[in-house]
Amino acid sequence: MRKTVEVSAEELRESLDAAARLKEELKGRDLRYYIESYGCQMNDHDAEKLSGMLQACGYSPAPSKEEANLLLFNTCCVREHAEKRVFGNIGALKKRKENEPGLLIGVCGCMMQQREVAERLYKRFPFVDLIFGTHELHHFPLLLSRSLSGERVLSIRESDGEIAEGLPVVRGGSFSTFVTITYGCNNFCSYCIVPYVRGRERSRSPENIVAEVRTLAEQGFREITLLGQNVNSYAHADDGVDFPELLCRVNAVDGIERIRFMTSHPKDLSPRLIEAMATLPKVCNHIHLPVQSGSNRILTAMNRCYTREKYLGLVRDIRAAVDGIELTTDIIVGFPGETEEDFSETLSLVQEVGFSAAYTFMYSPRLGTRAAAMEGQIPEEVKKERLLRLNACSAEQLRAGNQKYVGKSGTVLVEGFDRREKTPMAFGKLTNFKMVYFPGGEELIGSMQNVKITGTQNNSLIGVLAE
């Protein structure tokens, strides 16, 4: 187990002092920022920290991209598609920058931690002012200050990663939010770029996590999602707290009603974790458990460290222990060497498990990963065709799975409301992550409502407020 290295208090102070100085210098100027964030929840949460730091520097959020004088692209590099979109969207800003020379353009996030890609972007788009990698996030006020004084900044630091505690955060919601518990990843799944751009796995101290959750509860948050690339391998070296114990401590925080976590790795799904999920009342009966493939041959090539049988065994165990649990998953099709037979094993696993959602992806070679250099790369048309078949199969399972809810009731934490419908529909999730729509208005947002399920629509359940 690796000891957690925290960014030193002086280093953090230097950064926050730079923010305070900027705020003083920029006083009276109308400074508005807009962050475009791509990819996963970890990135969304980083964007909340960037917002926090920008507000500490005196910036306020712009209502739209067009009204901002600082644009920040928080990038993702997990799949090629995301990379192409970022290059396209930044390229499209050339004209605007010519007409608006005061516009500041910054690019950060996972994609910029890849030096080769960051340098390519730097050369190709001379109008981009500021580029920095994931390990520089906590230095943002210092980098911004250089940028505002006219310097063109490209800053990428190689690091296994430290933890920066105490950065200001501006949260997107008011009743449900994220708390990061681990950063980075040690698994090196052969297709995945994350370990190269997010550094080695490191766990925040349980005291810092619980203190953050307590503060959030005091601010009125009712639902917490514990975040990490691989949350269930959470382990804090100093005091031996593991993930089930952490859940237990978070469960004890007054005011928090729902605890979720993602993402979990099947190899680290221990009987103790299943037991914690079964017994801790606030821990939700849902698990996002990426399987990636149903073929043992492909799972080995992916370096996933479990077999199809082991995965199915876990599904059986967790269903037997945790009442009403639903599983969601991630699946990759067209991994190098995937035969029609391998793929049919993925289809049969999906049928056997009956996931309540499967996020499906075509394999996308990532420079520097082992799989990118493997023989037997699969043509795009084959990947596309398999993706369509997989999606059809998973939709079929979902429809069948949704039927069992009709006539039952459950508690929904209302997230939003859709006024486009003839009857305004409120929506939110059951504890097991099932989305429910029911007639209701904006005033319900943030409340818990008991809803009776009357039918299904697309991927969701339809209901009415119960008596």
Ligand code: 5AD
């Ligand atoms: N190609 C396709 N999908 C990928 N994922 C990660 N790396 C790749 C890749 N190179 C998917 C995995 C992971 C999810 C977040 O993204 O399914 O669980």
Ligand code: SF4
């Ligand atoms: Fe990538 Fe595997 Fe780590 Fe997930 S567990 S971030 S897929 S290397």
